[in-house]
Every structure is written in structure tokens, then in C-alpha cells.
Amino acid sequence: MTATSQTDFRFRDIWLVAYGPSIVSAVGHGAILPVLALRARDLGADVSTAAAIVALTGVGMLLASLPAGALVARVGERRTLVMAGFLDAGAMALAAATDSVAALAAGVLLSGVCWTAFLIARQGFMIDIVPPTHRARAMSLLGGSYRVGVLIGPLIGAGLIHLTDLTSVFWLGAAMSVCASLLAGLMPDLGTEKRAAAKVAGHLGVWSVIRSHRRVLATVGVAVVILGASRSLRVSLLPLWADHIGLAASTTSLIFAGAAAIDVLFIWPGGWLMDTRGRMFVAIPVVLSMASPACCCPWPARP
DSSP: OOTTOOTTOOGGGTHHHHHHHHHHHHHHHHHHGGGHHHHHHHTTOOHHHHHHHHHHHHHHHHHHHHHHHHHHHHHOHHHHHHHHHHHHHHHHHHHHHOOOHHHHHHHHHHHHHHHHHHHHHHHHHHHHHSOGGGHHHHHHHHHHHHHHHHHHHHHHHHHHHHHSOTTHHHHHHHHHHHHHHHHHTTSOOOOHHHHHHHHHHOOOOHHHHHHHTHHHIIIIIHHHHHHHHHHHHHHHHHHHHHHHTTOOHHHHHHHHHHHHHHHHHTHHHHHHHHHHHOSHHHHHHHHHHHHHHHHHSOOOOOO
16 A cells, blocks of 8 residues: 555554554553653662653653654665664663663663654655645644553553562563564565666765754744653653652552553544545644643742
8 A cells, every 4th residue: 555545545554563563562652752861860860860861761862863854764664673673672671680880871862862763664655645635634643652651651651660670661662672573574565666766866965954944943943842841840850749749659540540641542543634625723722721820820929
């Protein structure tokens, strides 16, 4: 199936290979995110260092975005997904086994790099296989598949922490990344003709892409960075605040699951609105809703 077969396209024909790897991988990431800062604290990091280690996920994603796109263009979505999944499993295993804050930081940074490659490869596959008339819904479901995993992961993680200890969720993440790689190996390898033609003509370098699209990167790209940073605050600050007020790690995982459940409710409506009304119809309310809590909630008084 290609993006040109619009009339015959059905989501149920691609759901396993299109969304299965994302859900499986996100289960592992979802289990780890609520307790990553707590893992750093257990290894002896102070609060600011723990927050910085959590932020390394985003740093890795930012640094690897363009190189990951170049990798996908050269080897294809399927190979990128398989490689990224196995490397991510190694990063999570390192985070589980180490007793060093520095090694934990290295594992988190590598995991962010792998996760970016995984996301870009998933998006490239969706562009190849989904017709333009269904693309917004397909991309919304792709983001939703991650949120479904982030909903399920903390629930499983809370149970594992209650029965064992904090490191068990990192081993869960490693296992899920391996499973996602194996599942990605079942997907068709699309775009081989385009890659062959690009190889003959010569692939564009990362810096040439930056120069060619500098206006888009300086406008839309900056906006995306700001929105991503505001969303990521809850990943680093919420676990530390929960730890500060005495909540158990399993309780923090359940709070993350509740937030993910709210995200899941808006998956299909958001995609449908973008396909029928346009991207701005969704983008503006989303930005306003993210800004409103900071504007409406009073700042705490200084002691």
C-alpha cells in the first residue's frame, strides 16, 4: 500500500505495523518517566542534578533530530527502528544496572537520541503509507499510540515498584524496546526507490538542510521547542515535587497515568479537526490551554 491508494485506505490494515511498535516502546518509556528523577536521587544526586538528568532526554532528542532524519533517509525506516530499539534497550539496561550518577546520565542521553530516531522513522513510515486525506488523523493516532503507552506504562510500573524496587521499571523499559524492535522488523521497507535515487544524486548534508530551511526552523521550529519545553516540565518537576511532599514512587506513576488518560481522550478529535478544519484550528486552542494555568494560578508567596 502507498500514499496514492486513497480510496482503498483503511486504518485497520496498517494498525499493527504502524502503531504497534510505538505503543510497545512507549510502555517502557511511560514506566520510566515518572521515576527517572527518583532513580537519580537514589544514586545520590541532589534535586537540581536529578532535574538536569531528566532534561537530558530532551537534550538527546534535540541533538539527534537532524542526524536521525539523515539516517532514515539513508537506511530506511525499518532498519532505523530496529537499530534504535536495541540501542535504547541497552541505554535502559545501563540505567538499571549502574550505581553511578554519571552513567545514569549517559544512559538517559542515549535513550533520548534513540527515541528521536524512533519517532522520526515512525513519522516517515506514516508519510509513505498514508494518503494525504487521512494524514492528520494518522499522525494524531501516532502521537496517541505513544500516549496509550504512557498511560499503560506507569500503571505497570507502579505495580512493579510495589512488588520489587525502582530498578525493575528500567528492566521493563529495556524489554519493551527489544519487543518494539522485533515488531518493527515486520513492517514493509518502503521508499527503497527514493533512497536509491537519492544515493545516486547525493544525499543532502545536515548543515545544508539547516541552511535551506533556516526560516522555518527559526519560526515554527522555535515555537515547537518552546511548547516541548513547557510540556516536559511536568516530567522533571512533578516527580521531584511528589518526592518532596512524601508521595511514594508508585503513587507518582499513577498520577502520570491519569494525565496520560486525559491525553488519550483527545487523540481522535484532534486529528479529525485538523483534517477537516485545518491545523491552526487546533494549534491556537492548544497553545492557549497550555498557557492558561501559568497565567491564572497565583504564584506562591515568598517565605
